[in-house]
Structure formats: C-alpha cells, structure tokens
Amino acid sequence: MNIYDVSRKAGVSIATVSRVINGNSNVTEKTKEKVLKVIEDYGYTPNAFARGLGLNSMKTVGIMCADSSDPFLASAIYYLEGDLRSNGYDSLLCCTGYEVDVREKYLDLLLSKRTDAIILVGSNFVEGSKEKNQYIIDASQRVPIAIVNGALDGNNIYSTLCDDYNGVYGAVNKLKESGCSKILYLYNSKSYSGIKKLSGYLAAMGMDPKEPTEGNDYVRFFNGDINEVKDYLTTLHNNGLEFDAIVTADDNLAIGAIKYAKACNIKVPEQLSIIGYNNSLIAECSDPELTSVDNKLEAVCSNCVSTLMGVFAEQEVPLKTVFSAEIIIRETTRF
Amino acid sequence: MNIYDVSRKAGVSIATVSRVINGNSNVTEKTKEKVLKVIEDYGYTPNAFARGLGLNSMKTVGIMCADSSDPFLASAIYYLEGDLRSNGYDSLLCCTGYEVDVREKYLDLLLSKRTDAIILVGSNFVEGSKEKNQYIIDASQRVPIAIVNGALDGNNIYSTLCDDYNGVYGAVNKLKESGCSKILYLYNSKSYSGIKKLSGYLAAMGMDPKEPTEGNDYVRFFNGDINEVKDYLTTLHNNGLEFDAIVTADDNLAIGAIKYAKACNIKVPEQLSIIGYNNSLIAECSDPELTSVDNKLEAVCSNCVSTLMGVFAEQEVPLKTVFSAEIIIRETTRF
DNA sequence: ATTATTAATGTAAGCATTTACATTTTAGAG
C-alpha cells in the first residue's frame, strides 16, 4: 500500500494525498475526508524512507549515552525521549560505553542514519583533551550536537548543564555550618563532572583547586562500585584518619559510605554526615534516606530539547545554558 | 556528496561504488581501492533514506517500553540495545506510558519508520483482554513483534519471559520452610506479571488461584509509590493484622516494606522476612540488603534479540521461550 | 455572460540508493 494506491482508490492525485497526509490547507473538506477514509480503511502508513529522501530529514534525533542502565542516565533518556516525541521527533538510542574509539564509530553510525541532531548525555563525553573530542567537533559540522550535563566549545554545539561546582561548594559549606570540619570528597573516575565538583570542594575547603590532590587522603576517586567505597572508608577508619562528613559526586558512592558507617557502627548523621549527588531514586531507597544535591536533570533535558528545536527552526539560541543545583535534605545530614 | 559524485571522481559507475560500499565481491582490488580512497578523501556517507528505500530495511528495531526511567526497564533497554548493535541493528526507543490508546499511536509511528521489528518490553504490554491487544496482533501482520517479559499468542509474535509463577511460588515456599506462615503478597497494579505472580503466591499458600482476592487482607496492589506501601502496612499493623513475611512483585514495593519495618521498629528478618522481585540495583542499596527473585533479564533480552535475528534470517525459531527464576539471598530473609 | 482572481487539483521531476540485466573486459583453452 503506497501513496499511488491511496490516490487511485480515492480518485485523486498523489499530490492531493500527500497534502492530506501533511495537513496542507489547500484541500477541500470533501476530498480530505475521502482520502482519509481510504487511508483508514486500507491501513496505509507513509514510508518514512521515501519521506526522508524528499525532505532529507527523518525527524529523528540520536541519543548517545555511556550506559542506559545507570539510573541517572536512564532518567535523562526518559525525559529527552518524551520531550522529543512531543515535538514530533523520534529518538535513536545508542549506548557507547566509555571508550572514545567505540564512541567515534557509533557517532559515525548515527550520522549515517541521517539523524537531525545528536544529543550526548553525560559529562564523560567531553572530558579530557580537546584532541579526544575532535570527533564530536567534526560531527558538529554535519548536524547540531547537544550536550546534556556537560559543555564543549564549538560552533554547532549546544550545552545544557547544572552548575556542579557551586553544587558541591554549597554542600560543603552547609556541612561546615552544621559543625563538620573534616570532610571527605569521593568521586567517580568515569565522570568528568567529578573533577569540576572537586574544584568546588577544594574551594569551599579553602584549598587551591589547582594544587594536585595526590597524597590528600580526603579526596579519592573510585570506579563506581559500592563495596569499593565501603572498603576504602573502613581502611581509612582503621588507619585512624578522622572525618565527620562525606560528600560524593554521585548517589551510588554515598550508598557505599552509608554501608561503611553501618558496618563500623558509626551513627549517621550524628557522627558522620553524608551528602550524595544527583538526587536519584536510590537516595530515597537507602536507610537513612540520603541527603543529595539535585542537579535539575528534568529542566536540563527539557532545555536541551527546546534548544534543538530552536536550532531546527533557525532561531537564535544560546550555546550554553547553566542551571543551579539545589540540596535536597533528607536524613544523612544534621540540617 | 552522493554516490554519483563518488563515481565521477573515481571514474567508475555508481553500481561499482555501490558494490564497494556493500562489500560485494565482484570488484577488482584496484577499483575497490580507487573508490575507497575517494570515499575517504571526500568523507562520503551513504544516505540511509535512499538505502532504506531500495532495501526496504533500515536495520533498525523499535523498542517500546512504558517508562525507561524504571530501573528494571532501563536495564532491559541497555541489554537489548547492546545485543541489537552487535548484530548490526540500531534501536529506536519509544516510551509509551501505560495507556493503550497512546501505545497504539506510538506503535503506528514506529511502523511508519519502517523498523524491521518491534520489541515490547514489559508484561504490562500484554495485560487485559485480547481486544486491548488487537493493535499488537495487527502490527504483527507487518513486522515481527518480540515481547520481553510477557507473552502473547500470535503468528509473528515471539515471547521471551521468566517463569514468574514459579518464581513467587518458590519464594513463598522458601519462606514457609524458614518458619513463616502469615505471608503478605504486594504487587503493582501497572504490571500484568503481578497477576501471574499472584497465582504463584496463592498456589503456594494452598489457595485457589481462581478465587477472587478481594477482602483478603494478605493480598494488595499499589501504584508503585514506596510510601503508599509503608502507610498501608502501618495501617495493617495498627489494625492488629499479623504477618511474618512479605513477598512483593518488584523491588520498589519491598523497599516500602523495609521502610515500614523501620518506622514501626520491627526487626528484619528476625520478626519479618521480605522478598523483592527483579533483583535490581536498589536491592543492594537498601539496608538491610534485599533478598530478591532474579528473573534473568539479561538472558531474556539476549534470547529475544537472537530470536529476532533468526526470524530475519528466515530460520525456524520458537514462538515462546521461558527461563526460570532464581532467588538471590541477601539480608531480609532468615535463610 | 465575461473576465480576473483565487482556490483546488494534477503532472512530473527529483531525492540517493539497489539491483536485474546488458555490456565489456579478461583469462584460459584450443
């Protein structure tokens, strides 16, 4: 069943059928109904390839993320997909893992599918040297690139993110106000935003963000495994290092901290305050429930999509939008 | 830059270029190199629309799920996406929510994108009357449909799922062996698998699965909100209903049960055993860590994709594959 | 009624591929 079949059955030309399909106004109500009836009766669906060929747009946006099973990224995908769909766009999902080579290949793949734009989800896409990101900049010559929760300079690259520096800065300050002074900072080595948050931590602690943190026992990175955190903290504890608060770059790491406290019989928040980051689902699942910094993911995603829509409509849109973080207070802090 | 440009620059015909692109053997090594060099130099990428038009396949599979931010569904998507990609297929994601009308519309949309197949993730897609599923059966006339974690009879519909009936049956039995006798069953009204699990529960409790459960205080459904569960159990507790174990149809509900126990000062697992379902990430985040039934999601997803690949290759494949569940023992049970 | 104007509809070209079939080239046998 193609447009010719429909036109024949309805006794009109294919142009008229096309007009009806695309909601073009210049069609009599009567013909419109006639065509619509045939479409309904015979269950005709326009062929997206042919359509794409003519329009050179598939109304599809590619979404790349490292790992869609990560709750934070999964939420982002959910928001993005919904926003895109309500704007008439579909989303082609691509989970790349963390290796740049693989990502480059997948990006090419999406490009060859002629997506109208590509959204990169997660700060880990823009970490490291400019050289490593060259493939993104190259791609931006062909389609607009939008980055959720990260930023990269470039002509056709639109970044929407949360101010993680001040998110952590604020969290540390609030801990200090509540009487904490020996504050640990734990982050995930996979996430570049962990580095920016580190600066916020160092600044709030009155240290020079430029100084190397090696040898500083209060700062440590992990691969993301909960038990790794628990074990590290236990060792620290046994070695006699004192600390009365922990700030982590994501909620997962904070769960590890809670597990450590439980294992070593340390009361949270009385003896130890803990603040996570992302305000994800698991912040509510833990016991005690986790105080966490909300990085406004929904707003960020929504802004990302509306920016892209602006680009498609050839409007003037900002290259970079920054939202501010907010601390969601639960049970692991004394404020 | 299209195939004509390439053919001109390489001094060959477009057919030869096409052969090179598609790895067809009947091309001299010399011409092949010549063409490849032009493609490389000018950065040519074949147009997927035109390709799709000719082949009538985009090498893309549509994935529909209710809510990709649900950790269980997110994991499924992650597995599916990876498996599809390693088979050379992309995935078009579509989050539909739970309303049938919306789903029907979205299914049409995917169909119009000419996906090679459609995967429905979650038992909630096949709940209810046969009438409500007619739109899926209709769609199966056009493309193969695969269902993850649910089953529907039909000619071109391939179901892969876990035996949830016996999953719950086994869980209840194990609780009984460990000395529990008053066992609650809580399930999610959005999920059809909750009903099948209910049968398993009733059978294990020696009740008739066909009898209505209204009025039975030991069985209850929820909308999925953690606090709703906590409040309900607290009320039950205050009303004097005794129970020494809770089985839930997903891990989320079990978290609510843990929160109730904590709020009412009930010791888990000494006074109350709790078993969740899905063995999801949050089972490890809670305190105490949650014993949960693993429904082999990775194997199910992998089987789903390989079945589809079999269908594409016109091999003989099973219409239905069932895996068996396994209890992952953690801290909320006395075994 | 006649003409001008506008609205509705139709025609045909173009979009970038794939592929069946036709043609040319090459290699090997006689």
Next chain:
DNA sequence: CTCTAAAATGTAAATGCTTACATTAATAAT
C-alpha cells in the same frame, strides 16, 4: 590468434515520497 566462459563493470528501472509548476475549477467583479 580466436573463441568461450567467467569476471568486472555499466545502464537503467524501481523504490515512495515531496513539491515547484501547470492546469483546471470555482468565485467574484464587471
């Protein structure tokens, strides 16, 4: 050197849509 079969390459049709432009029908003004 010729002929034949096979390999390499080319030609042109087909895919199903959109849309600029052409044509026809309807309406309004004279």
